[in-house]
Amino acid sequence: MVDMPRQKLSEYRAKTIISKALELPYKGWSVDIEAPLPAQLQSAIEAGGTFALKVDQGVKGRFNQGLVALNVKAADLVEAAEQLKSKGYQWLIVEPMAEHAPGDERYISFMSDRLGVMLQFSASGGVDIEKQASSLQQVRVNDATDWEQLAQKTAINSRQLQQLTQAFLDNYFAFMEINPYLASENGLQILDSAVEVDDAAAFFVDSWQIDDFRSHSGHDQTPEEAVVKELDDNSPASLKLSVLEPNGSIFLLLSGGGASVVVADEVYNQGYGKQLANYGEYSGNPNAEETYIYTKQLLQLLLKSQASRKVLFIGGAVANFTDVNKTFAGVIKAIDEVADKLQAAGVKIFVRRGGPNQEAGLANMEVALAKHGLLGAVHDPDVPLTDAVKEALQEVDHE
Amino acid sequence: MSKELDLQNLEPVIISLGSHPGIIQSMLDYNYCLGHSAPNLVAIVSAGRKQERFFWGHDEIMVPVYAKLAKVPEQLRQQATGLLNVQSARRVLASMTETFELLPNLQVANIFAEQVPEVHALQVAALAEQHDVLVAGPASVGLLVPGVMKLGAIGGTQYPQLVAANIFSGGDTAVISTSGGMVNELIHTVTGAGLGVSFALALGGDRNPITTPAQAFLLAESDQRTRQIVYFGELGGDDEYILADLMKSGKVTKPVIAYIAGTVAGLFDQPPQFGHAKAMAANQSESAQAKKEALRTAGAKVMDVFGELATDLSAQAETGSHQAKPHRPIKQRSKAMIVSRISGDINGGVHLLGKELLSVVNENSLAGLDISLLLGQQITSPKVIEFSDYILRLLADHGPYVSGAVNTIVAARAGKDLASSLTAGLLTIGPRFGGAVNAAADAWLEGAGSDTEPKAFVAGFTANGGIIPGIGHKKYRIDTPDPRVKALTEQFSNNSNGDRYLKFAQGVEAVTTSKKANLILNVDGTIAAMLLDILESELDYSPDKLRELVDIEFFNAIFILSRSAGLMAHYLDQRRHDEGLLRLGEDDITYIPS
Numbered sequence: 003m004v005d006m007p008r009q010k011l012s013e014y015r016a017k018t019i020i021s022k023a024l025e026l027p028y029k030g031w032s033v034d035i036e037a038p039l040p041a042q043l044q045s046a047i048e049a050g051g052t053f054a055l056k057v058d059q060g061v062k063g064r065f066n067q068g069l070v071a072l073n074v075k076a077a078d079l080v081e082a083a084e085q086l087k088s089k090g091y092q093w094l095i096v097e098p099m100a101e102h103a104p105g106d107e108r109y110i111s112f113m114s115d116r117l118g119v120m121l122q123f124s125a126s127g128g129v130d131i132e133k134q135a136s137s138l139q140q141v142r143v144n145d146a147t148d149w150e151q152l153a154q155k156t157a158i159n160s161r162q163l164q165q166l167t168q169a170f171l172d173n174y175f176a177f178m179e180i181n182p183y184l185a186s187e188n189g190l191q192i193l194d195s196a197v198e199v200d201d202a203a204a205f206f207v208d209s210w211q212i213d214d215f216r217s218h219s220g221h222d223q224t225p226e227e228a229v230v231k232e233l234d235d236n237s238p239a240s241l242k243l244s245v246l247e248p249n250g251s252i253f254l255l256l257s258g259g260g261a262s263v264v265v266a267d268e269v270y271n272q273g274y275g276k277q278l279a280n281y282g283e284y285s286g287n288p289n290a291e292e293t294y295i296y297t298k299q300l301l302q303l304l305l306k307s308q309a310s311r312k313v314l315f316i317g318g319a320v321a322n323f324t325d326v327n328k329t330f331a332g333v334i335k336a337i338d339e340v341a342d343k344l345q346a347a348g349v350k351i352f353v354r355r356g357g358p359n360q361e362a363g364l365a366n367m368e369v370a371l372a373k374h375g376l377l378g379a380v381h382d383p384d385v386p387l388t389d390a391v392k393e394a395l396q397e398v399d400h401e
Numbered sequence: 402m403s404k405e406l407d408l409q410n411l412e413p414v415i416i417s418l419g420s421h422p423g424i425i426q427s428m429l430d431y432n433y434c435l436g437h438s439a440p441n442l443v444a445i446v447s448a449g450r451k452q453e454r455f456f457w458g459h460d461e462i463m464v465p466v467y468a469k470l471a472k473v474p475e476q477l478r479q480q481a482t483g484l485l486n487v488q489s490a491r492r493v494l495a496s497m498t499e500t501f502e503l504l505p506n507l508q509v510a511n512i513f514a515e516q517v518p519e520v521h522a523l524q525v526a527a528l529a530e531q532h533d534v535l536v537a538g539p540a541s542v543g544l545l546v547p548g549v550m551k552l553g554a555i556g557g558t559q560y561p562q563l564v565a566a567n568i569f570s571g572g573d574t575a576v577i578s579t580s581g582g583m584v585n586e587l588i589h590t591v592t593g594a595g596l597g598v599s600f601a602l603a604l605g606g607d608r609n610p611i612t613t614p615a616q617a618f619l620l621a622e623s624d625q626r627t628r629q630i631v632y633f634g635e636l637g638g639d640d641e642y643i644l645a646d647l648m649k650s651g652k653v654t655k656p657v658i659a660y661i662a663g664t665v666a667g668l669f670d671q672p673p674q675f676g677h678a679k680a681m682a683a684n685q686s687e688s689a690q691a692k693k694e695a696l697r698t699a700g701a702k703v704m705d706v707f708g709e710l711a712t713d714l715s716a717q718a719e720t721g722s723h724q725a726k727p728h729r730p731i732k733q734r735s736k737a738m739i740v741s742r743i744s745g746d747i748n749g750g751v752h753l754l755g756k757e758l759l760s761v762v763n764e765n766s767l768a769g770l771d772i773s774l775l776l777g778q779q780i781t782s783p784k785v786i787e788f789s790d791y792i793l794r795l796l797a798d799h800g801p802y803v804s805g806a807v808n809t810i811v812a813a814r815a816g817k818d819l820a821s822s823l824t825a826g827l828l829t830i831g832p833r834f835g836g837a838v839n840a841a842a843d844a845w846l847e848g849a850g851s852d853t854e855p856k857a858f859v860a861g862f863t864a865n866g867g868i869i870p871g872i873g874h875k876k877y878r879i880d881t882p883d884p885r886v887k888a889l890t891e892q893f894s895n896n897s898n899g900d901r902y903l904k905f906a907q908g909v910e911a912v913t914t915s916k917k918a919n920l921i922l923n924v925d926g927t928i929a930a931m932l933l934d935i936l937e938s939e940l941d942y943s944p945d946k947l948r949e950l951v952d953i954e955f956f957n958a959i960f961i962l963s964r965s966a967g968l969m970a971h972y973l974d975q976r977r978h979d980e981g982l983l984r985l986g987e988d989d990i991t992y993i994p995s
Contacts, residue, residue: 007516007608007678116523116609174518203518205491240515242676246668259606259676260580263635263662264707267689270665271706278668283676285582286515319586320562322542322554323423356589358423358559383565383589388708 008176009201010060014095015214016197020180022209023169024162024190032058033094035087039080046096047076055082056194058095060216065129073099093216100184100193104128107182107193109138110156112170114177119143119167123156127182143167157185173210174203224248226299230282233295239288241296243280250279251309251398255300255333257318257355258285261387265317268391277398279307287324293332301340305347313378313397314351316367317390320383321357330355330363334370341374350397351376354390356383406508406535408600409571409626413441413550414480416473416504418496419488420447420466421513426455427558428485431551433458434560434569434728440464441550443481444473451949459734470496470503472945478503483552484510486538493539494521501532511553512538512611519609526611535620536612540678541605542581545588547571547598548726555584555603560731565589570726572597573628574714575621577614579604580662580677583633590711591631595718599626606635606677614640618653629656631710632701634692635680636663641692645699657701660710663689742777754779768793775958776950782939784896789959791892792928795885796960798967805829809968813975814983826968830961832870839956841871841929845902846951848909849933850944855908869909871926878918886927893931899938906930929956 011019014032021028033042046053053076057069064070069089071082083094109127113120124137141152149160156163170178177198184191199210223231230243240259252269256262262283269278280303284296304312316333318324337344337351344351351371355364364380371377378397381390417425425442432441433456440457445466447453452463467473481504488496493514500507512525517539529536537544543553548571556566563569566588574591576598578584584603591598602617604610614634621627630653634641641661647653663680666688675681685691693703704710744753753761754773765773768790773780780786801810809826817825830836848858862869877883893903906922906929913920922930936942936950950956 007519114519114523116526116613171520174520176519200519202490202516203520206518240676258580258582259680260578260583260633260635260662261586263665263675263680264583264660266665267662268707270668275665275668278665281665281675285676319580319582320557320566320589322556322581322585323558356562356565356585358557358562361561383586384593386590386708386711387586388706392708 007200007202008198009215010217011197011199011210011214012093012095012216013056013058013195013197015210016178016195017095017192019173019197019209020166020169020178020192020195023165023172025165026189030095030097033083033096035083035092035094039083043079043083043096047079049098050076052076052099053079054097054099055079055086056095056097057086057089057091058093058216059091060196061091063129100191102184102193106184108157108185109134109179109181110158110166110183111177111179111181112167112175114170114175117142119170121152121167125157131181158183158190162190172207174200174207176200224303226303229299230296233292237288237292239284239286239292241282241284241288241292243282243296243299245280245303247276247279248303248306249308251277251307251312252395253279253300253304253307253312253314254282255297255314255316256283257321257324257329259283261317261319264319264387265315265391268388269395272392272395273400274395274398277309279303279309284329285324288329288332290328290332290335293329294335295332297333297336298339301336301344304349305340305343309398311398312347312349313394314349315353315391315394316351317354317387319356319387321355324357325359326355326357326363327359327366328363330367334366337370337374337376341376345375349376350378350394352378352380352390352394352397354381354383354385354387406533406620408546408620408624409549411482411508411546411549413483413509413552414477415442415483415485415550415552416470416477416481417442417445417447417485417487418470418500419486420445420453421485421487421554422453422455423558424485424487424513424554425453425464427554427556427560427563428551429455429457430560430731431556431563431568434563434731435548436729441483442485443477446470446473454736454740456731456734456736458729458731461737461740463740470499473503479506482506482508483550485513485543485552486510487513490514490516490518490539493517494524497525497536498528501528501534507532507534509544509550509552510534510536510538511541511543512536512605513541513543513553514538515540515607517607519607522607522609522611526609529611535616537602538605538607538611540581540607541603541610542584543603545598545601547600553603554581555601556588557585564728567592568598569728570597571599571626573599573626575599575624575627575630576601576633577604577617577621577630578602578633579606579610579614579635580633581605583662587631587633587710591714594711594714596714599624599628606680608638608678613643615643615647618644618647618657622653622655627655629658631714632657632659634659634661635675635677636661636666636689636692637677637681637687639687642686642695645695645701648696648699648701657696658710658713659693659696659701659703660707661689661693661696661703662707664693664705743774766790771962775955775962776940780940785935785939788892788896788931788935791889792932792959793963795889796924796928796963796967798964798970801971804834805964805968806971809971810975811983813972814980816982819969819972822972823965823968826971827961827965830957830964835925835960835964836957837870837923837925838929838932838960839951839954841906841926842933842947842956843951844870845906845926845930845933846944846947849902849905855905855912859909859912869913871906871923871929872909872913873920874923875919877921877923879914879921880918882921883924885924886922889924889927889931893935897931897935897938899934902933902937903927903930925960928959932956932959 053074055071074082107128109124109131111122121141122138126134126137153160179196182193234241368380447466543555545551545555547568574596576587581603621630697703751758769786772789805826808829809822812822812825910922
């Protein structure tokens with residue numbers, strides 16, 4: 003399992019797939035800035051001419067953020083790449099420069115939803131498409147679609163429009179944007195494109211794979227988040243962790259996709275949002291080893307936090323099939339290992355959980371927490387989930 | 402989704418695609434606790450075994466397992482109204498497509514798998530619509546209709562959880578949730594407040610749940626038991642706007658109490674992805690706050706704090722009519738080590754094939770009892786018993802020359818005891834001696850079953866360099882036939898009405914003997930063909946059931962049983978002579994120095 007059900011493809015891979023579907027040649031290079039540059043760019047340099055370099059990491063508004071270098075001469079390629087590297091990115095796409103008048107730029111996108119594929123297009127494409135929202139037209143594609151009429155509106159011939167739609171479906175795209183494109187006598191010319199795929203479909207396609215996913219998180223991943231991501235990628239269960247405030251005072255060890263949000267909401271609703279250190283959840287019945295590793299990461303973050311009063315809330319709804327005793331065994335093991343440090347930091351731990359083997363799981367947890375002097379409270383489902391959260395919040399200062 | 406679906410009067414007959422023992426057991430437990438007379442789960446579709454053991458209350462039952470849905474008997478497929486799908490995400494589209502074709506009376510289904518591709522979920526949704534089936538999922542713990550059925554993990558997977566959830570009797574509050582954990586939490590909240598649940602439905606946290614919140618609301622509106630709807634939704638998507646429209650337009654008139662999770666998203670710079678695939682707000686209108694407002698405007702009671710739900714429900718408990726209903730309890734139970742369908746004690750007395758030992762003994766001949774034990778059912782057909790009796794007599798001995806007898810004799814002369822000497826002989830039984838009956842049955846079943854021409858069948862075997870089991874003899878040839886085969890043929894013609902396997906085997910013999918005179922249909926091959934024919938024509942064994950007999954090596958059992966008498970006879974005979982150790986002489990061995 004990977005983080006998100008929808009993933010951004012590298013522009014390089016997106017264009018390769020789209021061009022192939024349109025039976026058009028594609029000339030471009032995908033460049034990993036962390037690998038030696040000259041070797042990767044050698045063939046481009048030899049090809050000569052001028053180039054466009056763009057950060058290829060799923061970033062929106064690249065042009066306005068200065069993440070694009072245009073009209074770069076072959077001799078200056080390496081230097082231009084080095085400059086983009088200094089902005090903190092890893093992946094670039096390098097293409098021969100295509101000259102055109104800005105006024106020729108058009109926009110088209112494909113989106114899938116419950117009713118099929120929705121096309122949006124505009125004759126005023128380009129970097130400021132958001133400002134041109136009123137120029138966007140919408141058409142839902144189906145068996146009754148008049149392709150010729152659509153071809154006139156988009157200036158893409160009907161054959162290519164149908165090829166694009168087919169490529170969108172065949173490759174399990176969830177979103178496909180070509181912005182801008184140029185319409186010429188020879189057909190469509192793609193300048194920039196962005197594609198999101200449904201990662202659950204990885205098994206069914208060979209045109210893209212997990213290596214082609216590009217994401218750029220708002221901050222650099224902490225080592226703890228990286229460990230949990232690795233854990234999640236290699237487990238049939240789901241394990242997620244994101245740090246919100248490294249020096250937060252409220253740490254959450256939550257189970258369940260729905261309940262975890264309810265608990266986080268409660269912290270926020272009670273006015274403790276700024277002190278919330280993390281969001282995360284495990285679900286799908288992970289084994290004790292997985293919850294051990296997960297808890298260990300969370301406790302490391304907790305111990306690193308500079309907040310003066312810290313609380314850990316371990317909680318979830320009444321599980322249907324996740325074994326409370328088994329998952330808690332891993333949690334307890336991780337707590338045992340750093341119990342002295344937790345006690346020294348004055349941390350109190352509050353628990354509220356239900357599900358298979360909850361009696362044994364909650365009893366073991368209570369014994370362990372009491373032994374280490376960490377016990378805040380341990381509750382079964384007779385205490386409402388959000389009441390238990392409120393109780394834990396009493397431990398920290400209201401902001 | 403079914404327009405006529407009446408949850409409260411559903412008669413659940415459930416098939417499981419894939420096996421998840423915890424979920425299935427909890428469904429059976431719920432079923433049992435309600436006091437129902439028989440399990441409503443009738444079949445499991447899974448590879449690698451024929452039956453799976455579960456508890457029905459305190460007794461163990463065997464649920465039949467079929468390799469494919471198409472292999473489930475037609476009658477069960479016609480009866481099936483419910484489906485549990487616990488297969489992997491990859492198989493969901495294919496298996497659901499097949500399900501809609503093969504289960505014409507299906508009404509409700511649950512898809513458990515997470516990570517089903519969005520497009521696949523949408524295709525299943527279209528099929529579900531077309532076939533009028535309510536599908537909970539993907540990534541759903543299922544559907545609970547208290548007093549009627551638990552389909553999926555919903556409500557818990559252990560008996561104490563079912564008791565704690567207090568869900569054996571229904572009430573007037575429908576629970577609809579995108580989250581599996583929260584559906585269970587809400588069930589507890591509702592019953593904990595003194596109300597009861599009319600039905601609980603986990604839609605699944607995917608972007609495209611097959612049953613939408615809107616469809617679920619309409620189901621609650623039409624459900625006669627439901628007075629009000631408790632709804633758990635999340636940020637992301639626009640479902641709540643559709644719900645609001647339904648309420649405003651009067652299509653949903655029952656009161657709605659809702660919690661929309663995800664106001665915490667306001668803390669993040671970039672729109673975050675929470676635990677569920679759906680839970681990501683792409684724009685302001687998809688935020689929890691905006692959707693809460695939309696529902697409020699439409700008249701729903703929307704809670705800002707989840708805990709207020711419990712308070713609100715408790716306040717109205719008097720208007721509800723929920724009484725905790727006594728259920729049939731389940732006490733401590735443990736799995737037996739072994740299941741037997743042959744024999745066991747009932748009230749301290751040994752029973753065979755369902756009857757008290759002595760009455761079975763008194764009512765059966767030896768052959769009748771033996772064939773009944775080997776087939777695992779009391780056989781009453783005189784033709785089958787007579788034919789079995791004949792084979793058992795025919796195979797008892799074939800002289801001291803044959804490999805098995807020689808080994809028994811060698812062991813006996815070496816001073817070994819009866820059991821050791823008998824096993825020395827039995828251990829010789831294999832593909833070249835006595836043990837080809839089963840392999841031959843396999844070949845005839847395959848050949849005659851697939852309507853292969855004997856010539857093509859032989860060509861297939863020789864192309865793979867194999868020898869055909871049941872064909873060929875060391876001693877007998879086409880011109881000097883095995884007298885036993887002739888005798889069997891006579892006996893068979895008296896006792897069987899069908900002969901398609903024998904005809905096929907003889908067709909194969911016609912091809913092989915045209916190549917080599919000793920490639921005759923031997924006694925193993927003949928018995929195999931005749932047994933297949935007689936089981937099919939006299940006992941109505943289906944090809945699948947015959948295949949099962951081949952799989953468990955039934956066809957070799959008759960030879961081993963019969964020949965055991967002969968081998969023991971040779972042992973006793975040798976002990977009477979007591980000649981001492983048998984040792985081969987120099988002439989018996991040709992030594993070729995290397």
